[in-house]
Amino acid sequence: RAPHKRLGVAIVGLGRLTLNQILPAFSQSQLARPVALVSGRPEKARAVAAQYGIDPAAVYHYDEMARMAENREIDAVYIVTPNGRHRDHALAAAQAGKHVLCEKPMANTSAEAREMIAACADAGVKLMIAYRCQYELLNLETARLAQSGELGAPRIIHATNTQVHGAGDQWRIRAALSGGGALPDIGLYCLNGVRTMLGEDPIEVYAQIVNPVGDERYAEVEETVSFTLRFPSGAIANCVTSYGAHECKNMEIRLEKGSLELENAFAYQGQRLYVAQLRDGREQMSEIRLAPKNQFTLEIDHFADCVLNSRTPHTPGEEGLQDHILMEAIYRSAREGVPVKI
Template sequence: MMLEQQQNPNETSCDPSRRQFINQASRGLMAMGVAGGLLGVVDNAEARPGEAASSLWPQGTGPTDVQLPEIHAKTEPKGGGVPNPQPVDQRVGYAVVGLGHLTLEEILPALSESKKSKLVALVSGSPDKMQKIARQYGIKPDNCYSYETYDKLKDNKEVEVIYIVLPNSMHMEYTVRGAKAGKHILCEKPMANSAKECEKMIEACEKAGKKLMIAYRIQYEPMNRKVQELVRSKAYGKTKMIEAMNCQNQGDPNQWRQKKALAGGGALPDVGLYCLNTVRFLLGEEPSEVTAQLYSTPGDPRFREVEENVTFTLRFPSGVLANCATGYGSYNAKRYRVYGETGWIQMDPAFSYHGLKLERANADPEGNESKAAVSIGEKNQFALEMDHFSECVKANKQPYTPGEEGLQDQRIMEAIYQSAREGGKPVKLPSVAKQDAFRGSPPVASK
């Protein structure tokens, strides 16, 4: 969703591999009859000296996961373990469309951490910048496309998925064109600028027989998934209320986010969407009614076309009330708290790319309160969501956050705007009885 900006190079090391070093050293040690034992200790049964890896495992065959023996006492903190990515030739190839802040700062580095996904192509309207990024990430010149040559992706067999990271108003066009090119589509949120556009995107992918997933990274992030588990298991009794806030202070009034034709709205579709979607994700049910208010500071050039602040309340059939607030002109805040009968669960920050924190508090039958941080190792949220989509592509499964999930959010946001226009009047929403009605196959827990 970001406009294009330059990023620092991400270069790889050219040092000899550890295997090469050990194999070279072993040739001298063999004369002393100790090479085999030394290699066994150092690398836990590496290949025999001088034997090429390809003679043991021809390309595309044999096991790839590596397990290392535990070297620390059980009392020591556990590390992240061996990543064990899939072999490069088995990973799903991605073309990323748009080289702005989000792409360069988060998505491309995440593809380098992905286990099931890989970057194979770029699409940009800035040839000079694209050439630099292509050199940084080893992308062939033939795999660099302009917006005009975008449709030629249909002839590139390396590309299986197109990841669209463009201003919101462009999501529909590039999703439809990408589906016609025969590619699966991962699209940034919000899905589009209207429910009608969302419907056209879903229809285009269905007609082409291709999958469509919306990039709701929070639904794949481990801490937020832990909160979902606690909420749905009623760890602190029934959920009664939820508070959620996502605010930031926008700068340049001329950026695309301040243009209604490009963004579709202001704080609500950009950052308020996190509050809306996360509450729905945690509860697994759909709101039956919304009320809302909008306010923009008079004379502020940033808010000539789009709203600054939005507060909205979601009423759910179970009785849960979710009070949400979002803004474009106040200091950064990205948090939520779930209130249960016997305790609360809090994420602060909850929606950031890094550094998320999870806390909980509850009371025993005597009323003694205890608070504690819940420690869960940080994972790259973008890598997790892309690897889930790659798994769905390979296994022919419905993504956890398909186009229908994005369409539902868009319909609710349109009801929020309607309520605000009507002075905060409640707006009824269609009844949805099924839990997780708009979601597909749950993501597999990352090891």
């Protein structure tokens, strides 16, 4: 392979995330480029292909993903369809011999996540889950500081991801396509975020679910989840996610000798990191500033680097599986009203 070759990616699903974030992020990538599209709407796909200089012959329907095996321009796929479709699309891509980058949540269940890991391993292709915050620079700096010992040990984390969900019958409120409500969609950022900040996995979860009475949007999936995670180090995380509360995407870590506040931790942009530190008995406040970079581009470039240079992704399928195991424990705790050991 020529050293300058960029990874050729087929994007699967032309919804909001693909059109508004992912395709624009590719234009800033040095290592990857979109070379094919997979969509249920051929006319729209052809228009998007023309806009991004993609060969119109490289537009596929979901049923035709096996044909991608014949297209040597396609090295990998980026799956951006509803959660309940990820497993089938990942299996189809692996069978066609293509590496897989898959949006979060990885699937609907841990069983599906395991099938995806096995299929990619059998096919000898890489599997990465698109946990964009793990590639965002101020999130990385927060995790580094939390684990460095400079502020003592982390004791308490608060993570909030809330937004007000519009009306309408979309896949996010249909359990078969979403696997759940606010938890897998946006609460996952709290869950994965606190695991990343602490660099360890919880040993116990305790959760409560609240749904507005009589609201048909929440007949199949949940609106609000509050969950507590207890970690082996003794740290405790309080997380809350909701489709029904004014937007907040912040994370706060209280350590023995200071605190870290990451504003807009889970947003596409606008992260701000404030550090409070005890020095000689006095509290000093500072803000850490870094030149912002598009986190989708950083994530795509990491995936491309892993494929092109035979490296293991920082967020492999096992990372997605672990979150599914934890989300299943969160649902069980809420259902049974008791803490659940992992």
